[in-house]
Amino acid sequence: MAELDVTAVHKSFGLVRALRGVDLTVRSGTLTAVLGPSGSGKTTLLRCIAGFEPVDAGEIRLDGHQIAVPGRTVPPERRRIAVVPQEGGLFPHLTVRGNVAYGLDRRSRRGGRTEAVLALVGLAGFENRIPHHLSGGQQQRVALARALAPHPPVVLLDEPFSTLDAGLRAEVRQDVRGALRADGATAVLVTHDQAEALSIADEIAVMHDGRIVQSGPPDLVYGAPADPWVAGFVGEAVWLPAEMTGDRADTPLGPVPVVSTGHRPPRTARQVLLRPEQIEVVAPIAAAAVTATVVHRDFQGHDALLTLRLADGTPVLARVFDPASHHHVVGREVGLRVHGAARAFPVPPGTPQ
Known part of the structure; x- marks a missing residue:
């Protein structure tokens, strides 16, 4: 577990200002949902946290250690931050066990970590399946298991439920939340789905036009919106x-x-x-x-x-x-x-x- 701190982060792409002084703190062992419409900057924020994009201003700290400032950034592979993409990103030629164990060292593989995280996401006994023999929800669970396997300090989830049908989406997101909590993971979920954010997040950070305009527990953001825009975006x-x-x-x-x-x-x-x-x-x-x-x-x-x-x-x-x-x-x-x-x-x- 680790605390994530984003302070006054700016990021532009040419004339487009994607992030305009973003401040965000994700407490250790909690899940924060970054909620906003398309184009609000939430995916750019995730990519800066992961190390895929450098920041133009501000800083990002992981458990107190600086991992990104202008002109100096820790490479993604050294941050050990796991990313669960929308489509899962599984290797089609590997079994479920092979996908989950891909980033583990030999000692961890022998120590049963693969089987442990598969049990955590409800897929015990699926080790020898091939990804295309799994449902969409099962594939997302495998992707989460692979992300959790090496004990990353932070897990980033990039709209991981958006391709699932409505009934399955509700089931999988609750299972994913349970697995993250059971493993003690610190997590950031990027989503545009208000119901999703309200139902599983410990904290919600609402983004609009490159800024976080309100953050707090779901009941506070819904019940006491900071301004009319937040009120209209988070619920009817x-x-x-x-x-x-x-x-x-x-x-x-x-x-x-x-x-x-x-x-x-x-x-x-x-x-x-x-x-x-x-x-x-x-x-x-x-x-x-x-x-x-x-x-x-x-x-x-x-x-x-x-x-x-x-x-x-x-x-x-x-x-x-x-x-x-x-x-x-x-x-x-x-x-x-x-x-x-x-x-x-x-x-x-x-x-x-």
């Missing part, structure tokens, strides 16, 4: 116009208690954020309910996301956990009630008052 957001009165906002859904990113809700706030699961759908005659019309229902199996329209035209999202209810039919009038507090944000510069 319900934005309501609001007039502030102390610690309360008057909204189209009625008065709502408010918290903010500062010590008190900003007086300049003109909009508040709710999450869809905070909005309860009830009968339109229910007490303290605001009437809305169901415009669309996105059925997701265990729940459904409803798009609704208030009488004044304000759009609202609500997540319901009884998706088969007759109250959720498109075109039907329902009642809405808010649970919990909203988050208020100051008016962006230049916004008309």
Whole structure:
């Protein structure tokens, strides 16, 4: 295990500034998900950590030892940082045992490390299989076993679940998380999948335009986003116009208690954020309910996301956990009630008052 520290790192490719002063700390034995849209710089950050790209400014330290500064970088093979790519990168002509043991010395091979890491990822007994005889999820497990085999200080995972179907993806990522934790590995997962990051990471670092704009535990990033962009990227957001009165906002859904990113809700706030699961759908005659019309229902199996329209035209999202209810039919009038507090944000510069 080792702690990874990235400090004020910049990286450009010609006129394109891929990284703009990135700061990131990954504590020993934890998994941090670097989450961001395409082009945000997350893959460039991974390549700089791995040693595939030199940094233009800043530094990277591994367990306190400097491994990258401008003009001086430790080669990738000397960093002993393991990378699990999207496609797994297995050698097709080698068995599972041969792939996993590829980077091990003779002593480690004889010591049973290959069998130990295969058991760790749930593939005990698969040693003599050839990669093309394995499913996609099994191949990703082999790739992880190969990465873990030499006890690397850090494991980098570059969107390793993106090629798997949805059902298998959820299963494999939980198995991978369990294997990393069982081996005590320090890991960085690069992903654009919010559900993936929220479900398995100890910490999330949200990237946008070459910068990390917020980092912290998943529940904090989701529940207390640093700005409207993070709020909209990490989960669905319900934005309501609001007039502030102390610690309360008057909204189209009625008065709502408010918290903010500062010590008190900003007086300049003109909009508040709710999450869809905070909005309860009830009968339109229910007490303290605001009437809305169901415009669309996105059925997701265990729940459904409803798009609704208030009488004044304000759009609202609500997540319901009884998706088969007759109250959720498109075109039907329902009642809405808010649970919990909203988050208020100051008016962006230049916004008309």
